[in-house]
């Protein structure tokens with residue numbers, strides 16, 4: 001006899017490629033020896049531990065303002081936090097948004113980070129085609145596929161999703177089959193920043209597609225990394241909401257990258273209509289609300305500490321990125337065709353000239369120490385290993401076999417120095433084949 005599993009449950013039985021990869025590695029990971037540049041952890045040192053302590057004390061001392069902070073919260077989120085997010089946007093003129101852009105819109109807080117909002121969207125919208133950039137944010141595309149959506153991944157260039165290619169792709173599908181657009185504004189894995197011209201063009205294409213199909217096709221901009229665009233010379237992003245002509249554009253944000261992932265605070269700015277009502281119900285269904293104390297702490301940090309936090313976090317990543325770039329040019333120059341990254345977020349996405357990076361390739365086997373050659377793998381104790389995200393996890397294109405993502409969020413520069421040297425050795429090894 002079997003359990004009466006749903007089709008989602010059945011598809012969840014198969015671990016995703018990335019889960020498989022990390023599970024294999026996590027089993028015998030050696031702290032201080034092996035290096036994990038695969039995970040998207042933020043730098044622990046950027047987490048404002050003292051400010052969080054102060055926030056907690058202040059909240060507990062002011063129960064009139066922060067009511068029932070350790071109790072259940074409302075499913076649409078703490079009014080304090082929602083006000084703080086709105087004020088953060090208008091004070092910093094984020095995305096060019098002003099107070100008037102928030103009328104007829106709601107800020108809703110997800111049950112557990114932006115991830116739970118993205119998951120809720122996949123419950124709310126009927127399965128169909130989801131348009132996104134290639135390479136794609138594999139964690140969400142996998143969720144979508146498990147829920148029966150089809151991914152239409154359109155290659156990006158240095159400005160983000162290529163809208164000319166998108167228009168061409170759209171001639172091959174029925175507009176009615178398109179479910180929604182999922183656009184990561186600082187893309188994960190490449191950290192390519194979507195230009196304002198492209199944002200506008202994407203919204204325009206979605207508007208046309210909606211007219212053709214007779215239904216409103218939402219454009220979801222995931223701006224998870226927009227708070228950490230650390231190169232001050234980059235174009236200042238304009239919010240996709242500015243191009244909205246009628247309840248079609250949504251923005252998903254998170255405080256994970258700028259404050260702390262463990263607070264699990266993600267939010268959406270969306271039209272104040274049925275969509276908002278349904279999303280709120282989904283949050284309630286999943287866990288009543290995001291933990292209220294975390295919401296109050298996050299709001300407090302946005303009100304009292306974000307000016308310091310923004311500065312220190314972005315400076316930190318900027319310095320790290322510059323250091324890593326110098327390591328690349330010192331040790332990897334001859335092997336690399338190109339790379340993106342170093343201006344925003346904390347990933348580099350490397351394209352090698354003629355070295356494959358996918359699972360089973362000599363490069364991969366070298367860094368996993370599974371070549372079968374004791375001189376490479378280590379005699380007795382395994383030599384240091386290095387984990388990265390192979391491009392094939394983020395794209396199905398041929399080129400992806402030669403690509404990889406490295407995260408410089410978590411590890412210190414001296415660990416990265418070791419990692420780059422290991423990669424250079426792996427390149428030399430791979431070129432023998």
Ligand SMILES: Cc1ncc(COP(=O)(O)O)c(C=O)c1O
Nearest residue numbers: 040113114115188224254256266
């Ligand atoms: C593009 C993107 N969206 C959303 C998230 C998830 O954010 P949260 O921690 O708020 O769930 C991530 C996390 O890495 C991400 O890379």
